[in-house]
Amino acid sequence: MDFAFLPVVELGRLLRQKKTSATELATYFLDRLERIGPRFNAVATVTRARALAEATQADREIGQGKWRGPLHGIPYGVKDLLATKDYPTTWGAEPYRQQKFDADATVIERLGAAGAVLVAKLAMVELAGGMGYTQANASFTGPGKTPWNPAYWSGGSSSGPGAAVAAGLVPFAIGSETSGSILTPAAYCGVTGLRPTYGLVSRHGAMALAWTMDKLGPLGRSAEDCGIVLEVIAGKDPKDASSVNRGFRMTTQSGSKFRIGVPKGADKDIQPEVAANFRAALKVLGDKLEVIEDVELPDLPYGAVAGLIIAAEGASAFDDLLKDGRLSQLTAPEDRTGGYPALAVSAPDYLRALRVRRPMQRALDDFLKKFDALAVPTRTTVATPLDKPFRDGWPGVTGGANVIGPTNVVGVPGVSVPNGFGVQGLPTGLSFTARAFDEGKLVSLARLYQSRTDWHTRRPPLD
Amino acid sequence: MDAISRRAFAEQLALAAAAPWFVEDFKPPQQQQQIQEPSALAKALAEAVRVRYPDRFSADDLTAITRSIDGRLRAIERLYQTALTNADEPDFVYSVYRGAD
Numbered sequence: 001m002d003f004a005f006l007p008v009v010e011l012g013r014l015l016r017q018k019k020t021s022a023t024e025l026a027t028y029f030l031d032r033l034e035r036i037g038p039r040f041n042a043v044a045t046v047t048r049a050r051a052l053a054e055a056t057q058a059d060r061e062i063g064q065g066k067w068r069g070p071l072h073g074i075p076y077g078v079k080d081l082l083a084t085k086d087y088p089t090t091w092g093a094e095p096y097r098q099q100k101f102d103a104d105a106t107v108i109e110r111l112g113a114a115g116a117v118l119v120a121k122l123a124m125v126e127l128a129g130g131m132g133y134t135q136a137n138a139s140f141t142g143p144g145k146t147p148w149n150p151a152y153w154s155g156g157s158s159s160g161p162g163a164a165v166a167a168g169l170v171p172f173a174i175g176s177e178t179s180g181s182i183l184t185p186a187a188y189c190g191v192t193g194l195r196p197t198y199g200l201v202s203r204h205g206a207m208a209l210a211w212t213m214d215k216l217g218p219l220g221r222s223a224e225d226c227g228i229v230l231e232v233i234a235g236k237d238p239k240d241a242s243s244v245n246r247g248f249r250m251t252t253q254s255g256s257k258f259r260i261g262v263p264k265g266a267d268k269d270i271q272p273e274v275a276a277n278f279r280a281a282l283k284v285l286g287d288k289l290e291v292i293e294d295v296e297l298p299d300l301p302y303g304a305v306a307g308l309i310i311a312a313e314g315a316s317a318f319d320d321l322l323k324d325g326r327l328s329q330l331t332a333p334e335d336r337t338g339g340y341p342a343l344a345v346s347a348p349d350y351l352r353a354l355r356v357r358r359p360m361q362r363a364l365d366d367f368l369k370k371f372d373a374l375a376v377p378t379r380t381t382v383a384t385p386l387d388k389p390f391r392d393g394w395p396g397v398t399g400g401a402n403v404i405g406p407t408n409v410v411g412v413p414g415v416s417v418p419n420g421f422g423v424q425g426l427p428t429g430l431s432f433t434a435r436a437f438d439e440g441k442l443v444s445l446a447r448l449y450q451s452r453t454d455w456h457t458r459r460p461p462l463d
Numbered sequence: 464m465d466a467i468s469r470r471a472f473a474e475q476l477a478l479a480a481a482a483p484w485f486v487e488d489f490k491p492p493q494q495q496q497q498i499q500e501p502s503a504l505a506k507a508l509a510e511a512v513r514v515r516y517p518d519r520f521s522a523d524d525l526t527a528i529t530r531s532i533d534g535r536l537r538a539i540e541r542l543y544q545t546a547l548t549n550a551d552e553p554d555f556v557y558s559v560y561r562g563a564d
Binding site for chain 1: 505508509511512515516519520524527528531532535538539541542543544545547551552553554555
């Protein structure tokens, strides 16, 4: 049977009906990871022994009638910044290639408790991009390639999770986002990505880039799949002081229309296909939306705050690399010096950024509460070519509305769903962003869109 | 410059040399070409980095570091245009610790 592109819900149904087993699924996806993964530089480590042990246990339990839930027996991968006790955790970076931890990250513990089967540690941009990479070749595993056209980038920094889900190497994956690292690969790889509210998912056991901005979340084949995963991984964790005492439950919003704000300039001076797909997506949902055009985010220094916080916290998180010079071992030349300018950030300036962020949070929440969600094209272009710096990838594209930066710096959630294709056969993405802890609205909107379209079911040309 | 405000443009320009790519969407090339001569303060701070690690950087490395520092210094100016009072604290809360007796 062809399991590669089946959603989690369908794989679970097959398992419950005994039409397959967890061991068969694990073996199937392990083989695909080993056979197809290298084409896209998507895999850091295939966790075959662990996967088969977990799958055997799942089969035993399912055979005994013990059903742990919708992820029981389902294979998955994680971005290689999540600690695992039995395999290296490389953070995508040469200096950490042999790094090992003695415990699993909380997210992996929770997925394991739900019966999910870890089949791979997936590739990522080195140090989650914290040293300022400017082109795709920024990991010891090589540049991430989108399965839709391997001459183009998979996006980052969750490059492996995006490519692996898109190529049917795993049914779902866990990525991380400090500022764009889930939504961008979701868009460039044509999959669904969900960035939860800061604190909803424990960061314990995850590599820190910026403690006050890092978020973990799922990439999957559909919004429903991402919602199922978020239900399992969300919740308070005593090991992460920033985690909040909230969970997540999927609901379906029916009846009233969604009130959607479209930021000014969102589809102006961007790639024409991206703009057309965005407008077509809003039209698909037309009867369920009340669209308010040309809304404007509060005029605040989001970029300055984000840049300073990431620089200062990143330089501190990796101060050992800065001090002993191992930054020089990084793959991207620009990353080898990218951390040093942060040494010139003063403590008062960093604290100023943290102080400014508090009124910024209030202002953005006051703005977002007027809507159920904001809608924008996830990126203003399709994936950038591998052989050019990002900024030279698509010259002439000067517009769009920057929502990823402001919403990440204050920590509110977002979702990206595939909404068509652009130049070079590359996918485009539609994003919804909402107030803190409104993941339910985002998943409802995304599920509604995916109930009316089939972009999320398209398969890249792998053969 | 009709798509963005003058202040937003200044912030983007400053950040072009200062922030990881993911902080902002990619900027148009014409904005990149307008990066100015680094300030004296940026040069001095870059020199402090060099002194800290005297054998680590090439001339090109130091140029990149200086530009990055300069960009960030200009971006920081906007932080001080946002009005704050003495009572506006950082967005974290320190809590005291007492271990088991």
